[in-house]
Amino acid sequence: MRQISFAITSLVATAAISAAFLAQPARAQEGKVNEPGLVSYEIKDYQIPKSLTGKPGDPAQGRKWAITSGTGNCVICHRLPIPEVDFRIGNIGPDLTHVGARLSPGEIRLRIVNPKVVNEDTIMPAYYRVSGLTRVDPKRAGKPMLTAEQVEDLVAYLSSLK
Template sequence: MLIPSAVALCATVAAAETVLPGDVTFADGAIEQPLTDGAGDPDRGKEIMTSRGKGNCIACHQVEALSEAPFHGEVGPPLDYVGEYRSAAELRGIVANAKMTFEGSVMPAFYKTSGFIRPGDAYTGDAAPADLPPILTAQEIEDVIAFLQTLKDG
């Protein structure tokens, strides 16, 4: 039997809003509004940062806090202390679509579904027949942001 507070919690979780990729609003590259109603989980964000099937952020960035993961890249800037000099809104904008902040960035847009130049359909060599799914979900973006915000001096 569910108690009333548990029912309210379940209703809140079921009603969580997600901002869809096409509805994201950028202001000077930043995204002020969280993409979900759920708080980001820094532990899950850490996993996404090192997961080759998801963010794989360390392929391009060095992150001392993730030193146990091999093969840190040098394409992007080191992310140590990024939580001190970037706000959550700035980080959210950069992770969702870095080109909105840094025009010539080679960083992929992790929360974008359309507007790509000649995206392929898997490994077929054909153009994608429709919008592509985002690389990360809205909640995964919030999880990565929660982790990045932990990267501070001391």
């Protein structure tokens, strides 16, 4: 019974995260976003079309952030084509193996920066946001989970997955 309950919980979580990566809501927040201490960006057509740093990220570094605890750590919830990672843990979110073929860099960027813009019910955290958050470790208060450079590195890596 416990395994069935876990399977149902995993299925529900997977559906919620999948919606964040694949669905577009009837209405998305658009316009300029300014948060204290962060680079300003604009949301348009369900994406952040321009790089947060003004230049492309490094896909090799992005791959590193995707598997590094304390930064992106994407593999904790998502399957990625990274053979050295045990994927029994990355089964809550959608498979990102071919995400670069499904989403533009701007769409990927928005889902990393603040996935709640796309799906307000997602359980995926906002990696480049500091305001309006709850249950933040006091040591991390006022700091995004990723820097603008790390976001761009992840965008470059995930965009390369076609």
